[in-house]
Amino acid sequence: MSPNIFCAILIVLLPLSAYIIQTAVGKRLPRMGDWVSTGAIFAAFCLATKIFISMWTNYSPDWVESAHWTWLDIGTAAMPLKLEVGIHIDNITAIMLFMVTLCSTLIHLFSTGYMRDHHGKPADGYRYASFFSFLSLFTAGMLGLIVSDNLFTLFMCWELMGLCSYLLIGFYRHKISAANASLKAFMTTRIGDTGLFIGMLLLFTFPLVDGTSLGSFRFEDIYAAISSGAFQGELLGMPVLFWLGLLIFCGTVGKSAQFPLQIWLPDAMEGPTPVSALIHAATMVAAGVYLVIRMFPILEAGHVLTIVAYVGAITSLFAAILAMKQYDIKKVLAYSTLSQLGYMVLALGVGDYKASFFHLITHALFKACLFMASGAVIYAMHHEQDMRKMGGLWKKLPITFATMLIATLAISGVPGLSGFVSKDQILVSSLAFWKENPAHFFVPIAAFITAGLTAFYMFRLIFMTFFGKAHDKHHYDEAHEVPVNMWIPLAVLASLSFGVLFTGSLSGGLFGHKGADGHYHGDFIFGHFNGWFNHLVTVPRAFAAEHYAHFEHLVHEMHGPGMYTSILLASLGILFSWMVFSLKKPSPEFLSKLVPGFVHKAIDNLYFFDWFYIKVFIKKLFLPVSKLFSVFDDSVIDGIAVDGWKNVVNFGKKLSSRFDDVIIDGVLVDGVGGKLPSSLGSNLSFLQNGKIQRYLFVAAGALALLLVFKGVL
Amino acid sequence: MAGIANNLEFYLVVSSVFFVFGLLAALTRKNAIGIFMGVELILNAAGINFVAFQAFHKKASSSPMLDGHIFSMFIIILAAIEAAVALAIVLRVFQSKSSINPDGMKELKG
Numbered sequence: 001m002s003p004n005i006f007c008a009i010l011i012v013l014l015p016l017s018a019y020i021i022q023t024a025v026g027k028r029l030p031r032m033g034d035w036v037s038t039g040a041i042f043a044a045f046c047l048a049t050k051i052f053i054s055m056w057t058n059y060s061p062d063w064v065e066s067a068h069w070t071w072l073d074i075g076t077a078a079m080p081l082k083l084e085v086g087i088h089i090d091n092i093t094a095i096m097l098f099m100v101t102l103c104s105t106l107i108h109l110f111s112t113g114y115m116r117d118h119h120g121k122p123a124d125g126y127r128y129a130s131f132f133s134f135l136s137l138f139t140a141g142m143l144g145l146i147v148s149d150n151l152f153t154l155f156m157c158w159e160l161m162g163l164c165s166y167l168l169i170g171f172y173r174h175k176i177s178a179a180n181a182s183l184k185a186f187m188t189t190r191i192g193d194t195g196l197f198i199g200m201l202l203l204f205t206f207p208l209v210d211g212t213s214l215g216s217f218r219f220e221d222i223y224a225a226i227s228s229g230a231f232q233g234e235l236l237g238m239p240v241l242f243w244l245g246l247l248i249f250c251g252t253v254g255k256s257a258q259f260p261l262q263i264w265l266p267d268a269m270e271g272p273t274p275v276s277a278l279i280h281a282a283t284m285v286a287a288g289v290y291l292v293i294r295m296f297p298i299l300e301a302g303h304v305l306t307i308v309a310y311v312g313a314i315t316s317l318f319a320a321i322l323a324m325k326q327y328d329i330k331k332v333l334a335y336s337t338l339s340q341l342g343y344m345v346l347a348l349g350v351g352d353y354k355a356s357f358f359h360l361i362t363h364a365l366f367k368a369c370l371f372m373a374s375g376a377v378i379y380a381m382h383h384e385q386d387m388r389k390m391g392g393l394w395k396k397l398p399i400t401f402a403t404m405l406i407a408t409l410a411i412s413g414v415p416g417l418s419g420f421v422s423k424d425q426i427l428v429s430s431l432a433f434w435k436e437n438p439a440h441f442f443v444p445i446a447a448f449i450t451a452g453l454t455a456f457y458m459f460r461l462i463f464m465t466f467f468g469k470a471h472d473k474h475h476y477d478e479a480h481e482v483p484v485n486m487w488i489p490l491a492v493l494a495s496l497s498f499g500v501l502f503t504g505s506l507s508g509g510l511f512g513h514k515g516a517d518g519h520y521h522g523d524f525i526f527g528h529f530n531g532w533f534n535h536l537v538t539v540p541r542a543f544a545a546e547h548y549a550h551f552e553h554l555v556h557e558m559h560g561p562g563m564y565t566s567i568l569l570a571s572l573g574i575l576f577s578w579m580v581f582s583l584k585k586p587s588p589e590f591l592s593k594l595v596p597g598f599v600h601k602a603i604d605n606l607y608f609f610d611w612f613y614i615k616v617f618i619k620k621l622f623l624p625v626s627k628l629f630s631v632f633d634d635s636v637i638d639g640i641a642v643d644g645w646k647n648v649v650n651f652g653k654k655l656s657s658r659f660d661d662v663i664i665d666g667v668l669v670d671g672v673g674g675k676l677p678s679s680l681g682s683n684l685s686f687l688q689n690g691k692i693q694r695y696l697f698v699a700a701g702a703l704a705l706l707l708v709f710k711g712v713l
Numbered sequence: 714m715a716g717i718a719n720n721l722e723f724y725l726v727v728s729s730v731f732f733v734f735g736l737l738a739a740l741t742r743k744n745a746i747g748i749f750m751g752v753e754l755i756l757n758a759a760g761i762n763f764v765a766f767q768a769f770h771k772k773a774s775s776s777p778m779l780d781g782h783i784f785s786m787f788i789i790i791l792a793a794i795e796a797a798v799a800l801a802i803v804l805r806v807f808q809s810k811s812s813i814n815p816d817g818m819k820e821l822k823g
Contacts, residue, residue, distance in 0.1 A: 074779060691816055692818070693748070697740050
């Protein structure tokens with residue numbers, strides 16, 4: 001076993017054992033064991049750094065290390081059933097491991113401050129220990145998912161995360177809204193998971209061209225089968241690959257909260273803020289995108305990608321519109337997460353696999369920063385989340401303000417920051433996609449509008465929270481900068497929001513580009529490692545190479561116009577936001593009057609999705625069905641089966657009572673009875689003394705005697 | 714290591730040790746919960762036997778039968794159900810008698 005594989009196993013086991021320790025003895029440890037979880041995840045981070053360094057020393061797009069073992073082998077030759085599990089490490093795994101462990105370590109550190117009150121006492125008593133145990137389990141689930149080399153263990157970790165999200169979103173269990181939100185998150189993602197599971201079973205069992213079934217969940221085997229064209233055949237009038245792709249994408253729709261299952265994610269804000277940071281940045285929602293990245297060849301071969309692109313475009317645009325009218329600081333960030341996830345899915349849909357993964361990483365870093373900064377604001381304001389009651393906080397919280405500003409610039413797509421680079425790639429790819437398929441003009445339009453809206457609503461958050469006059473004097477006077485264990489995570493994540501770390505270019509590629517000669521020109525400073533991210537992340541082997549080369553060419557062509565439009569839109573968004581929310585010219589009230597009433601109504605009701613699901617699906621569909629079953633229970637099972645038996649039994653009872661009276665009572669009891677039983681009873685009653693252990697002893701002794709004398713008898 | 718794992722007797726010895734401990738616990742404890750724990754040990758001893766015989770049977774015949782595994786699954790499930798019912802009974806007994814010594818449970822009434 002190579003050292004990297006060993007490290008990968010340890011990375012999963014460390015948080016898992018922290019979870020076990022925390023659950024078993026967490027309450028009794030000093031500081032309720034928050035250091036166990038934090039230390040374990042920090043150790044995992046160190047190991048992930050080791051893997052990350054191996055990736056750098058190899059510096060090759062094809063670097064792969066893997067190992068697998070047979071877990072279960074119970075089939076026959078005719079029907080093989082062999083489950084293999086293993087570890088797969090490539091560049092994507094290494095980058096993901098580094099990002100997840102880093103974010104998770106910082107979130108653990110932040111929680112040691114956030115989950116305590118202002119006097120340093122754990123805010124929820126013993127629940128403080130459980131909080132850290134759940135955080136550890138959540139992280140272990142995500143890490144297990146990343147290192148899996150097969151869909152089976154991936155799915156197990158996937159479900160583990162579903163459970164943890166339920167536990168953590170409903171952490172404030174005295175609040176009925178939190179309990180409902182956790183249930184909603186769990187049930188909604190379950191719909192997608194069911195699709196994914198059906199897809200997995202179909203993948204495992206569907207007859208291939210040569211008559212056998214794949215019989216494996218390993219990515220390697222799936223890729224090989226796809227690229228050799230083994231999945232032919234149809235199902236319900238469509239190619240089976242289409243169904244496979246669609247069903248697997250269902251999992252992503254649930255987990256990454258895409259249209260039409262996006263309803264759970266905003267409600268998930270009921271959890272503590274570090275949980276929101278963990279769910280929205282490093283773990284849960286990233287898992288959905290990661291699944292599509294791993295299963296990209298299936299989606300590509302099944303021609304599902306156009307659907308994927310539209311789902312992403314719709315999600316990103318509609319979530320961005322919702323974000324503009326939120327007053328809860330965390331809700332704004334929740335909708336911005338939805339919107340950015342939409343971007344990632346859109347990028348996958350248009351076929352730019354690299355850009356999606358790139359945005360996944362950069363977004364995770366700056367969104368974790370944004371969430372924890374909003375957590376710091378909420379903490380400083382004594383758990384006030386309404387932005388209308390904030391204002392002018394930048395003097396009181398200078399570090400939080402600075403870090404949040406950097407992350408906001410990053411998400412808005414300002415040159416020089418990481419969000420600019422990754423979002424720019426997505427926008428340019430969407431343009432290239434449109435160039436290839438002129439009919440799909442909606443996708444790039446939605447992407448560009450969302451880019452402008454993102455800058456607008458994120459700066460709305462900044463202006464409402466940190467600038468202007470304080471709207472709540474009492475809270476404002478009490479607000480003060482958060483303690484050091486809470487601002488260090490913010491500072492680390494903000495410093496990772498600079499594009500230069502990913503590209504080597506100080507401006508994030510604005511001044512300079514990769515020339516046709518393969519060298520970098522302009523303000524690139526990393527020498528040999530310029531553009532390392534794009535160099536290391538490669539498209540999967542099954543992906544059609546010639547098509548991709550053509551696509552690359554189109555991307556290159558659209559790079560200039562795409563980039564300048566995105567900068568223009570971002571600056572327009574920021575400028576407009578400044579005019580509206582800082583200068584108040586035009587005032588927000590005036591703007592909101594311009595929007596027609598039905599649009600307001602739609603936004604306030606979240607486009608009626610919740611209404612639709614509850615009224616139509618649950619009330620009109622599930623309740624009648626459950627009523628039907630209860631009618632069946634009452635009339636058929638209860639009425640015919642149970643009551644019918646009653647009549648039969650009653651008849652039997654009458655017969656036997658006649659028998660009793662005449663034969664037993666009359667002949668046997670009065671005749672034979674009398675003396676014999678009573679003398680037997682008094683003599684044998686010592687056996688029936690009601691002491692159960694004596695009975696057991698007699699039974700065991702009799703059995704032993706029987707075994708010993710078996711030969712004699 | 715390999716020598717032990719490939720030896721059926723090893724598994725049987727472990728399971729008979731479990732069985733004897735369970736029987737002793739069930740016979741001698743003065744605490745109903747202790748007796749149930751003994752019964753659980755006895756059940757699990759049987760489970761070990763099933764799985765062990767299945768594994769070695771398979772090695773011998775390379776047939777794909779799963780009877781032993783399924784039996785042990787049933788044992789696990791039944792043990793869980795039994796524990797639930799038993800604990801409920803113990804709870805009720807404790808409520809009415811303030812003791813869970815099985816010797817105290819002589820009457821069916823009350």
